[in-house]
Amino acid sequence: MIIKSSTDEIQNYLVDASNFRGYCDAIYIPSGTMEVMNILKEANNKKQKVTVAGNGTGLTGGRVPQGGIVLSTEKMKNIIEINSEHKFAVVEPAVILKDFQDKVREYNLLYPPDPTEGNCFIGGTIATNASGEKTFKYGSTRVYVNKLEIVLADGDLLKLERGRSISEEYKLNLKTESGKEYRIEIPVIDMPLTKNAAGYYCKKNMDAIDLFVGSEGTLGVIIKAELKLVPYPEKIISCIIFFNNEKDGLNFVFDARDKSYRTRNKKSTANIDALALEFLDENSLNFIKEDYPQIPANVKAAVWFEQEVNSSNEEILLEQWMQLINLHNGDEESAWFAANEKEKKNLEEFRYKIALKVTDYLAQYNVNKLGTDMAVPNERFNEFYYFCTEEMKKNKFNYVAYGHFGNSHLHLNLLPRNESEYEKGKIIYKGIYTKAIELGGTVSAEHGIGKIKTDYLLEMYGEKVLREMAKIKKQLDPNLILGYGNIFKESFLK
Numbered sequence: 001m002i003i004k005s006s007t008d009e010i011q012n013y014l015v016d017a018s019n020f021r022g023y024c025d026a027i028y029i030p031s032g033t034m035e036v037m038n039i040l041k042e043a044n045n046k047k048q049k050v051t052v053a054g055n056g057t058g059l060t061g062g063r064v065p066q067g068g069i070v071l072s073t074e075k076m077k078n079i080i081e082i083n084s085e086h087k088f089a090v091v092e093p094a095v096i097l098k099d100f101q102d103k104v105r106e107y108n109l110l111y112p113p114d115p116t117e118g119n120c121f122i123g124g125t126i127a128t129n130a131s132g133e134k135t136f137k138y139g140s141t142r143v144y145v146n147k148l149e150i151v152l153a154d155g156d157l158l159k160l161e162r163g164r165s166i167s168e169e170y171k172l173n174l175k176t177e178s179g180k181e182y183r184i185e186i187p188v189i190d191m192p193l194t195k196n197a198a199g200y201y202c203k204k205n206m207d208a209i210d211l212f213v214g215s216e217g218t219l220g221v222i223i224k225a226e227l228k229l230v231p232y233p234e235k236i237i238s239c240i241i242f243f244n245n246e247k248d249g250l251n252f253v254f255d256a257r258d259k260s261y262r263t264r265n266k267k268s269t270a271n272i273d274a275l276a277l278e279f280l281d282e283n284s285l286n287f288i289k290e291d292y293p294q295i296p297a298n299v300k301a302a303v304w305f306e307q308e309v310n311s312s313n314e315e316i317l318l319e320q321w322m323q324l325i326n327l328h329n330g331d332e333e334s335a336w337f338a339a340n341e342k343e344k345k346n347l348e349e350f351r352y353k354i355a356l357k358v359t360d361y362l363a364q365y366n367v368n369k370l371g372t373d374m375a376v377p378n379e380r381f382n383e384f385y386y387f388c389t390e391e392m393k394k395n396k397f398n399y400v401a402y403g404h405f406g407n408s409h410l411h412l413n414l415l416p417r418n419e420s421e422y423e424k425g426k427i428i429y430k431g432i433y434t435k436a437i438e439l440g441g442t443v444s445a446e447h448g449i450g451k452i453k454t455d456y457l458l459e460m461y462g463e464k465v466l467r468e469m470a471k472i473k474k475q476l477d478p479n480l481i482l483g484y485g486n487i488f489k490e491s492f493l494k
């Protein structure tokens, strides 16, 4: 095990991609399960705070410590097994997502969860229930977690397998490897019917694994996972279309989304069924224009779509997409079609660039992230989008709006240039998350709550539900050592 405590050595662990900053006494870097168990046992005895760190690409300050120690999983980075026959892989938490995806590709397999930032650790993606472009077709990380090994706050080991620990209605029993038993009351709540990464997953007759997926380092340290894989598609069409009118771009997404649902319901393979449906507004295109001077002049929006095809349906599907593009006045002439794997990667990078530039912007102006990660029900998304952009225009605030619009999921990033603009932005932001909640949406669809969105979670679920969620935390971590400040404000843990 490595322990780092000098100021220079620990700096990198005191921040994440949200630019939220923290402090701690030391960084503990275990190389295996026993060391993780020992670190937690000792910390629990001393009632010392432990913040679990993945690769720090999180956007909510989740891995940023507020005192105590950091437990960095970085040395536990083995891919233990890839089983191509039964389509699963077993990994340690610090396997880098993009390396893992490249590796399983060699077996002609796909691991679909793909948060735009591929440098994250698999453990971090499980802890935040990450999702991304392909979520429109494949769902979020949760769907791909078959088994988990978790070290609990007292150092005990919990092994879970999907399908084997199901709650009886709202009563969930857990048994650790040492034989200790927990009887957990799951709060009765209406989770939004959108993509969701806000607070603990709570459902009637739920699987115990789902409580830990998305628990943001507050219930235990994920040390091993078995993940489900799917066959790698024969071919993927990938294309970016530009629109001279924003409404046309939005309608193109909505139409493609609805057509995709219909195709899935019919189980057809010969109709539009998007893999990804991503939108970028005019401000986003201007924000990355210097990196992509080939973006056509005066366009108001762009949509990136992907669809899986094979040799027998490729032609007919391309034809259908062309019809849809023309129907919504997309510019076929200026569209970027990926003709090969390299060009497909370039289109992915184009979409990644906007998210990356926002992160660079925050560091440059030294302001915290003020970006929405909200999803609302499909039928309310148009209303939500215009509410948000009108708010920004009314307040003359710089912003970029983009995101996973196929999932009715908006990343509207406010771009303050200093602390006073940031404070003004927070007031506008409050109006936006209040609207998302009013429309039946979530305050976090994929980044999690971390430390910077705890107020929004309170607004979304109310005090009673949060206290019930906090009870689960207090049962599994009675000394409240893990993930201090994540999901719950301190007052909810008393």
Ligand SMILES: Cc1cc2nc3c(=O)[nH]c(=O)nc-3n(C[C@H](O)[C@H](O)[C@H](O)COP(=O)(O)OP(=O)(O)OC[C@H]3O[C@@H](n4cnc5c(N)ncnc54)[C@H](O)[C@@H]3O)c2cc1C
Pocket: 016, 017, 051, 052, 053, 054, 055, 056, 057, 058, 059, 061, 062, 063, 073, 093, 114, 115, 116, 117, 119, 120, 121, 122, 123, 124, 125, 126, 127, 128, 129, 130, 131, 132, 133, 216, 217, 218, 220, 221, 222, 223, 355, 356, 359, 446, 447, 450, 483, 486
């Ligand atoms: C440019 C950019 C684009 C992004 N786009 C997306 C996107 O499209 N979709 C999306 O979902 N996210 C996105 N993200 C956010 C980020 O990549 C994800 O949240 C990612 O899942 C975090 O992984 P990490 O290893 O960096 O975790 P960290 O940031 O280190 O930690 C995240 C949280 O997980 C906990 N944690 C980490 N490892 C473990 C473990 N082993 N056991 C228990 N808890 C643990 C931490 O305590 C913390 O609360 C983006 C980030 C950037 C910078």
